[in-house]
Amino acid sequence: ETGVTQTPRHLVMGMTNKKSLKCEQHLGHNAMYWYKQSAKKPLELMFVYNFKEQTENNSVPSRFSPECPNSSHLFLHLHTLQPEDSALYLCASSQDWGAGANVLTFGAGSRLTVL
Amino acid sequence: QQQVKQSPQSLIVQKGGISIINCAYENTAFDYFPWYQQFPGKGPALLIAIRPDVSEKKEGRFTISFNKSAKQFSLHIMDSQPGDSATYFCAASGNAGNMLTFGGGTRLMVKP
Numbered sequence: 563e564t565g566v567t568q569t570p571r572h573l574v575m576g577m578t579n580k581k582s583l584k585c586e587q588h589l590g591h592n593a594m595y596w597y598k599q600s601a602k603k604p605l606e607l608m609f610v611y612n613f614k615e616q617t618e619n620n621s622v623p624s625r626f627s628p629e630c631p632n633s634s635h636l637f638l639h640l641h642t643l644q645p646e647d648s649a650l651y652l653c654a655s656s657q658d659w660g661a662g663a664n665v666l667t668f669g670a671g672s673r674l675t676v677l
Numbered sequence: 678q679q680q681v682k683q684s685p686q687s688l689i690v691q692k693g694g695i696s697i698i699n700c701a702y703e704n705t706a707f708d709y710f711p712w713y714q715q716f717p718g719k720g721p722a723l724l725i726a727i728r729p730d731v732s733e734k735k736e737g738r739f740t741i742s743f744n745k746s747a748k749q750f751s752l753h754i755m756d757s758q759p760g761d762s763a764t765y766f767c768a769a770s771g772n773a774g775n776m777l778t779f780g781g782g783t784r785l786m787v788k789p
Contacts, residue, residue: 566720604782605721605766618776652720664709664770664777668720 565589566669568653574675575643583638583672585653593617593659594636595666596628600649611636612659643676650674681769683780690787696754698783700767703748707769710743710750711777715764724765725752757787 566587575581587594596608610618611630625647627639636653650673654666683700690696700710711726727734727741727750734741740753754761767780 604764605779607776610776654720664711664768665723665726666713666721666777668722670718670720 566653566655566667568651568669568672570672571670572673572675574677575640576677577643577645579643580639580641582640583651583653583674585636585638585669587634587636587653587655587667587669589655589667591655591657591667592633593656594630594633595654595656596636596638597652597654597668598649599652599671605652608638610659617659640674643674645676648674648676681767681778681780683767683783685783686781687784688786690754690757690785692757692759692787692789694757694787696752696757696761696785696787698752698765698767698785699749700751700769700780701747701749702769702778704769704771704778705748706771707778709770710741711768712739712741712752713766713768713779715766715782717763721764721766754785757785759787759789761785762787 569584593612595610598606607620608622609628614630629637650671652671653669656666681702712724713721714724715721725736725739727743729745738755743750765783768777770777
């Protein structure tokens with residue numbers, strides 16, 4: 563493992579379900595990220611947290627709700643998703659926001675299928 | 678201004694051949710150019726990176742060539758091996774607070 567652990571690795575949910583993706587990093591990093599990876603947009607930034615504070619929200623629909631309780635944990639809460647939201651969701655971390663934001667360590671991703 | 682264009686989208690190379698992936702950028706404030714490698718079922722991982730004060734950086738079989746005037750950089754994989762089969766992403770970033778901007782990715786297949 564890379565030091566960034568994501569669970570679950572695979573998730574199938576209906577459009578009315580509520581589920582959450584979890585990310586944990588063991589690297590002592592201060593910034594954490596959610597990316598969406600799909601065939602149409604290979605690496606699409608969703609959210610950025612630095613020291614638990616959200617610094618970026620890349621116009622993501624409200625059916626995706628991030629939560630960062632501390633610098634080591636990041637969640638992505640999912641509610642009333644659409645089939646087009648099916649994708650690989652990648653969590654990443656970096657030492658810091660700003661100058662340290664250009665070296666990312668990624669987790670293995672959570673493969674989401676929305677039926 | 679923030680876009681990084683990567684080509685080709687897919688590449689098939691024979692074992693022992695040279696794989697070449699190209700990227701172009703517009704933002705002259707970019708000053709850090711990494712390449713990430715992603716194997717199936719894994720997240721991307723940093724492979725090699727360059728800053729514009731040098732025109733080339735080599736690590737083993739992997740070389741980045743950088744052309745500042747043309748705003749282009751490329752990844753060369755010498756003696757390509759089947760184990761190099763993966764998706765490769767170029768990226769670029771600038772000064773503090775400037776996020777990594779990723780290219781669209783290249784799926785490389787090295788045939789035995």
